[in-house]
């Protein structure tokens with residue numbers, strides 16, 4: 092090439108959630124069945140779409156308007172529905188200019204970071220959902236700046252740590268919450284969010300709250316969306332259809348801007364997000380037209396409830412199975428679609444492994460695990476030995492060792508069997524030494 096296409100210092104983005112799939116496919120070719128516990132796609136795991144939802148889409152296909160562009164901000168029907176629901180329940184009222192649709196939150200996340208000045212940083216949670224950590228650190232050309240969620244305190248953050256980071260790192264201009272969180276499943280306590288809002292006010296920051304799982308909350312912790320406690324701080328709420336309908340293939344999500352006009356810098360940022368979307372014309376039309384009919388359908392609340400019931404049952408089962416193992420730390424997720432297991436640091440050593448059969452699979456995995464973090468080794472051994480594909484926790488910008496599995500398997504017998512096999516795999520890993 093006459094010119095370098097890639098900026099100096101750019102590293103390849105490694106998206107471990109999908110990266111491990113390549114190895115899984117090779118293991119599969121040796122005749123082993125693979126249980127894919129790595130991706131949060133309910134549809135791929137067999138979740139069935141109710142007939143009434145399909146009927147709504149069929150109707151929309153007959154509506155020629157669903158084949159055209161929609162207004163850049165979003166279709167009128169979808170925006171009116173969102174505003175009506177919000178303004179009925181929340182003290183902070185939104186208007187049409189506070190909503191902006193995207194092709195999935197992945198698109199919104201990438202757009203937000205690409206529009207921020209490279210020396211303006213967001214303080215991210217650790218562990219962190221990779222689209223945020225990759226997007227934010229890529230825009231800055233630096234490692235992410237992180238606050239830690241504590242696995243021994245139900246994954247709640249330490250407010251003092253956040254304060255210290257804000258005092259010491261001038262470039263931080265905002266704080267990210269993922270609530271409910273991926274990968275930990277934590278739901279932030281109301282007073283924790285209030286304290287973070289207080290810090291944002293004190294230091295002149297904005298907040299982003301990724302609430303894509305807001306209707307997948309099944310634990311005991313009451314859920315607080317950011318809008319309920321944001322007061323007058325500028326903020327962005329992130330919402331979408333991927334997880335709650337669930338319709339990840341819709342590529343339909345939206346941003347809500349809170350206190351948009353309270354700070355000129357923030358207002359200009361929001362305007363630039365709109366300008367960016369305008370240059371791309373609009374987000375996908377069909378899901379926006381279907382949105383009010385699906386989310387407003389009389390059977391929708393019951394659907395959400397029945398999904399929560401199943402998730403609770405799965406969480407209880409995994410917790411009972413894995414909390415008996417001395418070498419791990421587990422707590423019950425309160426929301427989202429994942430269960431995260433942390434390995435106690437003092438229990439790890441470089442000689443641990445799991446027996447793998449056949450020999451070709453063993454050779455492939457042994458090649459992969461050379462010089463890798465302990466948890467990546469565990470995940471590859473589990474894949475080779477048990478045909479179960481989970482994601483190493485260290486790949487979520489975390490210095491904790493462990494893994495994340497999904498709660499999505501629809502066949503309860505298979506689900507229980509997979510959890511039991513994971514339990515056997517963990518025990519084998521910790522009792523082995525080469």
Ligand SMILES: Cc1ncc(COP(=O)(O)O)c(C=O)c1O
Nearest residue numbers: 131195196197220273331333344
């Ligand atoms: C916390 C979080 N935010 C955003 C996304 C991306 O959602 P979308 O399908 O709307 O791009 C995911 C997907 O797993 C997620 O877990």
